[in-house]
Amino acid sequence: MxxxxxxxxxxxxxxxxxxxxxxxxxxxxxxxxxxxxxxxxxxxxxxxxxxxxxxxxxxxxxxxxxxxxxxxxxxxxxxxxxxxxxxxxxxxxxxxxxxxxxxxxxxxxxxxxxxxxxxxxxxxxxxxxxxxxxxxxxxxxxxxxxxxxxxxxxxxxxxxNGSGQTCKIANQIIVALNIEAVSEALVFAAKAGCDPAKVREALLGGFASSRVLDVHGERMISRSFAPGFRIGLHQKDLGLALDSARKLGVALPNTATTQELLNACSARGGAGKDHSALIEALELLANNAISTEKA
Missing domain, CATH: 3.40.50.720 (NAD(P)-binding Rossmann-like Domain)
Known part of the structure; x- marks a missing residue:
């Protein structure tokens, strides 16, 4: 064909x-x-x-x-x-x-x-x-x-037509909020003095386990932010989510918060990094990087 x-x-x-x-x-x-x-x-x-x-x-x-x-x-x-x-x-x-x-x-x-x-x-x-x-x-x-x-x-x-795009927006909301949740958890654990790598290892065996914790949690710890999916593209997708939600009259409060964190990363030159680099915005707010390791 x-x-x-x-x-x-x-x-x-x-x-x-x-x-x-x-x-x-x-x-x-x-x-x-x-x-x-x-x-x-x-x-x-x-x-x-x-x-x-x-x-x-x-x-x-x-x-x-x-x-x-x-x-x-x-x-x-x-x-x-x-x-x-x-x-x-x-x-x-x-x-x-x-x-x-x-x-x-x-x-x-x-x-x-x-x-x-x-x-x-x-x-x-x-x-x-x-x-x-x-x-x-x-x-x-x-x-x-x-x-x-x-x-x-x-x-x-x-x-x-448009149903597939609506589903993709829902997917991107879930992925973004999972990345934000993993970022918060690892920043919290590191600030409290725990080894974030060991925390991730422990959580992978419990109900908090997820693909994001597995793949992107490792990226966050190893600082492997070469883009698989760029922050700039996820910004775009969450922008679509918030625009569509506004037209539908639906509140997406956590999506809006996560978009602001992505905006902060982008403002600091991170739009081309992998979306797991969202953690850098939370590290800045906490004044504490979870790792300085370079992959």
Whole structure:
């Protein structure tokens, strides 16, 4: 199958490699990221050109304006997409904007699935991503064999476009608040004179155990903040959460607090660090770093 893949960044490149390994021919139009040397893909001039030649078009872009430009801008997908094609947006963006993009694509006769992912760069490389989809059942079934080359836990959250994005926002709220909770616990323990590594080890055997405590707790202690998922991107996602909650009339008090901690990290030059570096904001407030170890 000819698959157009636009957005070959930290997540998109390994996802595209898995599609190529599955035997599919890849087409792309380069935005900010260059074509990786080991990725067999034909580079075309525009997203519209990619869409004209592709049976399925996948986008994996950083933010809502990026997707809008690629979907609806000059030389965008909507200009070239065939009525028999299927567009799968795997970016994490606004559910409300997603409805607009889906409507524009569906007016051409093509199908549209919003299918944001969770699992980070590690999951992208291992083809073990969690994929949260929104769209018509027939479009989901058509997309499923392709998504199975990139992920393991694949769920059609709802048949309305935007459902997948809403689920991803819920995911990002949970992840952010877990990171904040682990950060608070380790800062508290270290300030009290305990070894945070031993505290983490003990907690992994109890009800407080979590994937965040396991993976990101170790990052916090070893100071391994090379980005798997950048603070700047999590800021964006929590911004989407708070914006959507405001429109829905829903209070998200702890999400708002965690966003402020991410804002503090970003203000100090940490937007490009892994989101586990949120602990640095709490360490600053406590005037106590839990570790000075360098990985």
């Amino acid at each position: 000819k698959i157009g893949f636009i957005g070959l960044g930290v997540m998109g490149a390994p996802m595209a490699r898995n599609l190529a390994a599955g035997g599919h021919a890849l087409l792309t139009s380069l935005n900010r990221s260059p074509l990786p040397d080991d990725l067999p893909a034909e580079v075309l001039d525009s997203a519209a050109d990619v869409a004209r030649q592709s049976e399925i078009i996948i986008t994996m872009l950083p933010d809502t304006p990026d997707v809008e430009e690629v979907m609806l801008g000059e030389g965008g997908i909507v200009e070239g997409v065939q009525s028999t094609a299927l567009v799968i947006d795997m970016s994490s963006i606004s559910p409300i904007a997603t409805e607009e993009f889906a409507r524009a694509i569906r007016e051409t006769g093509a199908g549209y699935i919003d299918a944001p992912v969770s699992g980070g760069e590690v999951g992208a490389k291992a083809a073990s991503l969690t994929i949260m989809a929104g769209g018509a059942e027939q479009d989901f079934q058509r997309a499923l064999p392709i998504m199975q080359l990139m992920g393991k836990n694949i769920t059609l959250v709802g048949t309305a």
